[in-house]
Structure formats: structure tokens, C-alpha cells
Amino acid sequence: MGRIESDQPQNSHFNPLNPEEFRKRAHEMVDFIADYFQNIESYPVLSQVQLGYLRAILPENAPERPEPFETILKDLQNQIIPGMTHWLSPNFFAFFPSTVSRAGFLGEMLCTCFNTVGFNWLASPAATELEMTVMDWLADMLKLPESFMFQGSGGGVIHNTTSEAVIVTLIAARDKALDLIGSDDVNKLVVYASDQTHSTFAKACKIVGIPPTNIRLIPTTLAGGFSLSPSELRMAVETDVASGLVPVYLCLNLGTTSTTAIDPIEPLACVAKEHGMWVHVDAAYAGSACICPEFRHHLNGIELVDSLSLSPHKWLLTFLDCCCLWVQNPNSLVKALSTNPEYLRNKQSESDSVVDFKDWQLGTGRRFKSLRLWLIFRSYGVVNLQTHIRSDVRMAKMFEGLVRSGPRFEIVVPREFGLVCFRFYPGENCGFEYSKMLNRKLLDWVNSTGRVYMTHTKVGGVYVLRFAVGATLTDDRHVAAAWELIKEGADALLKTI
Amino acid sequence: MGRIESDQPQNSHFNPLNPEEFRKRAHEMVDFIADYFQNIESYPVLSQVQLGYLRAILPENAPERPEPFETILKDLQNQIIPGMTHWLSPNFFAFFPSTVSRAGFLGEMLCTCFNTVGFNWLASPAATELEMTVMDWLADMLKLPESFMFQGSGGGVIHNTTSEAVIVTLIAARDKALDLIGSDDVNKLVVYASDQTHSTFAKACKIVGIPPTNIRLIPTTLAGGFSLSPSELRMAVETDVASGLVPVYLCLNLGTTSTTAIDPIEPLACVAKEHGMWVHVDAAYAGSACICPEFRHHLNGIELVDSLSLSPHKWLLTFLDCCCLWVQNPNSLVKALSTNPEYLRNKQSESDSVVDFKDWQLGTGRRFKSLRLWLIFRSYGVVNLQTHIRSDVRMAKMFEGLVRSGPRFEIVVPREFGLVCFRFYPGENCGFEYSKMLNRKLLDWVNSTGRVYMTHTKVGGVYVLRFAVGATLTDDRHVAAAWELIKEGADALLKTI
Structure with missing residues (x-):
């Protein structure tokens, strides 16, 4: 059974939060984690295990009695880690990276430690007020109008994911x-x-009961940069109105998942407003870039929309989950989502000026997540966060340059932020299907090395490789090495076909 | 500006995850947190600040440049902590406690550190497979039929909150x-x-588009232990069917928030099944107790229901957020919630046997939360978790005994788990309104001392004080001291009226 742990019941006394035992083990865990960060490049970035590998080796039942911490850590290293895709690896260029930082980690440690459940103001006043403050801070960094701030007549709230917003x-x-x-x-x-x-947009619509037949996903084109066209929108809306339907919601993108396409807010919001629609801007990934003056113009017209969301876990170093949602009219959320059961009533919540965040979200319970943003903003300052965004964009630009310099590759969609959409394109007479087969094989080969993880998408009928720069530990040398690996794969591929 | 931090940009290089800087600061944070746990009784459990206290002292904008870690920690101590309601305090008897543990904390540190986004199997195989495994482990601890397990034809998933489930x-x-x-x-x-x-049940119904007029909240009585009556349910359902309506969902409680009332699963599910309804059991708080054989009978008939949820953050030491949902027919979830965009496609997800948890939940992104449950189950073993449940119930029983022993108090609802529902009741001719006034004053007085935090509810027209035992650090002496304080408050109150 291994050695006796102090957790073992003695005279039926069990203390799972003995501070001294906590201190000892948490220090060990810090060293484990720091070592993991230090050695992360030694792991294959994309796990190479087979489906079911872990379920086959783990016991069928939980143990009856405690097991030593050392055994658990050994199993973590030998059983769990080999089956992980390492999102923190500097060689992770898949999807969008989820960014991290020392300050974000420390903020999360505090959030966990306090375990505050801030559903209303009284349940933890500091949790509500710090969230209000950091949401105003970030709104200010983004140069949002005061109408989105608590300082004005609006406000913001931290959700888990964009879907929730x-x-x-x-x-x-x-x-x-x-x-x-x-x-x-x-x-x-x-x-x-x-x-x-x-x-997730169509999924969210289905969740709230909008019939799938009433979800209009308006076609875009490569030539139009995959942006939503105001005239196409107008046409779709007017057709629906003529059929007696009621336009209710427009979701705009600032940086789509496939190619970071941008919908022009101002002209689109104008169309929507003529019909009294709610306009939401989903800026999950690229919104964070707007803290840099050179990207801020993508938010032009934001005063015309009802709500904006972006996810600091994507580009502002917070770790998961952290999605910020601002609204100009908080009452519209509160009206739709408030509850007032007796067991949560208190003097403060009955005051008009109080913010009870449970009425801004789907569930009741909520963690003290603003601590993470607060620690990040104060530890790094706005200047460093801008530096970090610019550094990712600079590396993506460098990769774009490398792709353009190679004769057998092409950039499919012009790069805007940290994502490069390209493909292997060895000849003029390379049809859609053949090109797809080639790029798919190249992607599989690259990912199977465990040295780089990229993903793909399909836009305008073209199978495209996505190279997303932004994992926190990525440096120029990782981008350069990835490019060498991709070229090596392409060379090998050409020899086999 | 304070001293220069290594985070400060030097030659435009900014490394927010330098492992050695991380190691140093994280060790400091561990000591801060261990000290917090050690000194927690020195803080008022319910914060005594005024609305707006924090917003008044924090700057309006985020700093341009980094601030020293020491300054931030000082502000945490002097500005944030005074505004916190300390959910971890052993004197916290409000709502339901959210339980914590060393193993849960270490698991959360790992979950944060890996920052894995396990939306599908390939995005991190270990995250999906460990979740499947611990959900089966917990199902087994609860003696759920195999039809709720991946080992059988069902399965479970970790959500954030009951609302989501x-x-x-x-x-x-x-x-x-x-x-x-x-x-x-x-x-x-x-x-x-x-x-x-x-x-949150009515809120969830509104969210998915069930008209508020079609939500039947069937009355219960003190005499009936606030349980839903099968005959009342049958009457309501039959009336609706006769009006051409379609019964679709029945939500049963295993431990309500007000009084931990229990709906008898078997006879109620039988009524629902006659009409083809989905039956869900919300066992958020009390479900965890069913890992003890003496409480397991509350789940009798569980094989008749479609889904069951319980929140280990309430009683299984996991910290927030952790709600476990099991279903007998996962396909019903996947059918309603699946998405298949090109950018997430991969060979494994096209296999029938794969579990992609994004199709079991509202959003796409998800953290590697199963690490917490895994560390808890292995570090403590089932035996210690049972000890922990029983210890809370024993202390609640002790408090119940103290209340019964006092001449001026009464137990309003028989105690079942760790919650005692009682009231101050100084005389026979004490009407509803007078009694409410007295108990409200008593509650305000007790909470204003900062030495105990309790809450209230109203059931069957009676204003009731709720004393929920279960904060992880609570011991017999805290329960005894709370009772002395309550009696002191009652004595003082009697002198003023």
C-alpha cells in the first residue's frame, strides 16, 4: 500500500486542508510545473497515442484507500502526459493558441484558493467590484465608448466561453x-x-430555440476577404421582412476562426439598426489586438452595436476560461436572466445600484476570475501586453515571408493578425481535389513528427493549412524550424507521388 | 515606480512565462496561500464593507507599465481581502459550502498549467479519457447502474454548474x-x-425557449417534507395532456437548496415515463452523500431516469466549478448539441467510438478538470471521502441537538444531511410576521459580528434560519461557538423588544 500519508484517517479525523501539508505538496507541485514549462519541448506537441490508450491502463474503480502522492505524480508523468497534446508547447501552431503567463497563473491560484462564489454582491463584494473595475480597464484599453463601461451606463462581465456570451x-x-x-x-x-x-453561433441559436431554418449564414468570398457584405445582408434581411419574418440578431466577426476575416462593423450595424436588430461583435481572438492603436480601427463603429465579446484566454495571457462580454444596456440582460429566490435575498441586492452578476450569465455560481486579469494588467502593464501582441504578429509576418519565398507554396488569404493561411501548391495544373490530397498528406506528415502541430480549414472550396503563431513560449527559432520541417515534408511528399 | 521587474521589456523582448521567474513567484504564492488558510479565522467571515468600497479606491485605468509583485500582493491584502466573504472560513454556514482540499488544489494547478483545451479527443486524448474514467469511477462509487457508465452504454461529463447540466x-x-x-x-x-x-430551473427553461406559462412548479408542504407528491404530479400532467399540451421534462430534487428536501425518484419517474418525459435528478448538494451506503437509498429508482447531476464542488472537495452529469443515452445529447466545422475535423472524430465532449456541453472550449477528481479520489480514497461526508452530517446532528436543547428555538424541518433549518421561537403566541421580524433581526445581528455567516429561507410561509455545516475547515468547536453566538444574539434581542 505504500507509506502512510497524513491524510489517512486517524480516529476518524480527516483534514484535507491541513495548511502545513498543503504548503509542502504545493511547493513540490510548483517545481513539477516549472520543470514542465522548462522541458516542454521534449514532448511531442501532438500526442501520438491511439484511441483508448488510457482507459485500457487505468483501473476500473477508484481506490478504497489513499495512495501516496509520489505514486500519483509518477502516473501523471508516465500515463497522462504521453496522451496530452501540449497546448503550451512553443511548437503549437494549431487552432488559436490559448495564451498563458506567470501573472495569470498566480491569479488563478488566488482565485482557486479563495473559492469565492460571487453570484451576488454580498456573496463576495470584492469579487463583484474587482470584476467591474477590470472590465472597465479593458474597455478603456480597447478605447470602447463609455456607454460600454460601468463608469458610463453599460458594463462588462466575465464568462467562460464565447458561446455563453x-x-x-x-x-x-x-x-x-x-x-x-x-x-x-x-x-x-x-x-x-x-x-x-x-x-457555435448556429449551436447557440438552436439552444435558445431559434429554428435552424431561420439561421441565415450569408455566403462570403475569397475576393471579399471572407467578410460579410452589407449589401448581401440588406438583401437577406429585406427578403425575410417581405415574407413576414422578424430580423432579431446579427453576429459580426472580428477575426474568424478559419482565416481571421473581419466584418466591417459600421455599415453592417447600420443595416441591422434600420430593422431594430441586436448587433453582437464576436472578437474572440482578434479583439485583444485592438489594445494596439494600429489595430483599433477594426472596432470603428462599435458605438452602434449592442454587445462585444473577446476572449483574453486566446491572446491576453489569462489561461482558460476567460471570455469578456460588454453590453451597452445591462438591463436587457438582467431582464432576461434575473432570478430572485428567497434564499439569495439581501438588503444590498434590493438596491438599484447593485450589480449581481448571476443575472448577467446562464448559471448561478461563479469564480473570482477577475483576479487573473487584475494580476496580468498590473504585473505587465498595457505596454507589455501591446509588445506581446506585436511580437506574435511580427513572427506570423516572418512566416508569411518564408512561405512567399518558397516556390512551391502560396498564401491563400492575406494575413491580418497572427494566423497565416497557406498551402502547398507545386504546380499551375493542381486541381482542388489533388491540392487537397497533397496538403492533407503534408499536414498528416508534419503532425505525425510530434515536432509541430498545425491544423487546416476549407474556405472558398480550397483546403488550406493554418499556421497560428501565438503560443506564449514560441520564439523566432520555433517558427523558422517549423518552416524547415514543412519544406522537408513537401520534399518527401514530392518524391512519393 | 518601484524596482525593475524581469518582466519589463528589454529590447522589445517580453517573456511572461520565464520558468525560473515563475518558480520563484509561485513559491511565494504558495506561502501566501498556506498562510491565508492558517489565518483564515482572523478575518470576518462575512465582509462588512459598504457598496462601492473597492471601486472608490482602485484607479480608473490599468497601469501603462509593470508594477512590482510586492505592491500587488500588498494591495491584495489591504484592498481586496477586506471586501471578501470568506467561503473557506470554518465559520461559514451560509448557502451550501463549497468544499476544498489539498488534492483538489494540486489538481487545479495541473489543470491550469497544462491549459489543455479538450473540445475533442485529438485536442488532448488524455483529457477526454481521464474524464471518461473518473466519471465511471464516481458512478461506481454512487452505485449507479452500468447504463450510466462508459463501461456500459451511457456516460458522464464534467460541466461548470448545475444550470448547464x-x-x-x-x-x-x-x-x-x-x-x-x-x-x-x-x-x-x-x-x-x-x-x-x-x-435556475425556471431560468434554464426560459433560456431554451419553454414558455414561462408552461413551467409547472407543483406546491409542496411542510407535512410532506417539501417533497413532490406523485399523485399531485399525475394530476398536473393529466390536466395538461387533456388540454392538448405535451409533457416533456421532469426535474427531481435530491436535496433542495432551501431545506434539502428529497423527491422520491421511483414513483415520480414512473408517472413521467407513462408520458414519455425526460426525467432529470438534480442532486447538486446531497448526491455526493450517496457514496455512503446509509444514504444510497435516496437514489433508488435511478435506473428509471434519463440523467443525474451532482456538484462535487459542493461536497466532494473539488473547489469550483465542477458539476458531474450522467446520461443513459449520450446520443440524445450529441444529436442536440453536435457541430462539425471543417477546422475541427480529424480522423478520430469521424470514428463512431470516439467521445468529443464539445458535443455534450454548451460551448466548445473546456479545461482538463478531471485532473482534480482524479487527484482527490487517489489521494484520499473512497474511505476518506465517506468519512468526510459523515463528519459533516455528525456536526449538523450535533447542532440540531443544541437547537432542540434550547427552550426558545425550534427545528422547523427534520434534518437529513448537513443542513439544519431552525428558528428562534420564544413563545407560543408568536405569529408569522412577528417571528419573521425576530429571526431576521437575529440573523442580521449574528452576521454583523463577522464571527458566523448563516443565511435564511422561507418555506411554507415560515421564515427559517439555515445553518449549513460543511466548510472544509469546520470543526466541532466552530459549531459549538456558533450556537453560543446565536444564543447570545437571542438574549440581546429579547432585551430590546
């Missing part, structure tokens, strides 16, 4: 429309977005 | 019904629960 704003929009047209008419409501919008 | 199962039930009766008929769908059900 889209769901709550959809509900606010849906309920506002149903109040006007009658609650029996949910099947008349129509929502709009470009066909490049993340799949 | 209720929403996803409501959607599965809603879509199944609409497939049968036609998608235009959402206004015909009716859902059922007792009037003791958590307010």
Missing part, C-alpha cells in the same frame, strides 16, 4: 422581440451572420 | 419532443418540478 445576448434579443410581437411567434425570428462565423 | 438535458428533451410533434409547437411543451426546485 452569444447565448445570453441572443436570449436578451429574443425576449425583447417576443415582448413586441407576442410570445407565440418564436418561429418568426431570424438571425444573421456570415458563413465564416464559428459553428 | 439542466440546460443541455432540457434541450435534448425539447428536441426529441419537437421531432415527434413538429418544430412549430414549442409552445405546447410543458415541464414539471416541485416549488422547492432551485430558481
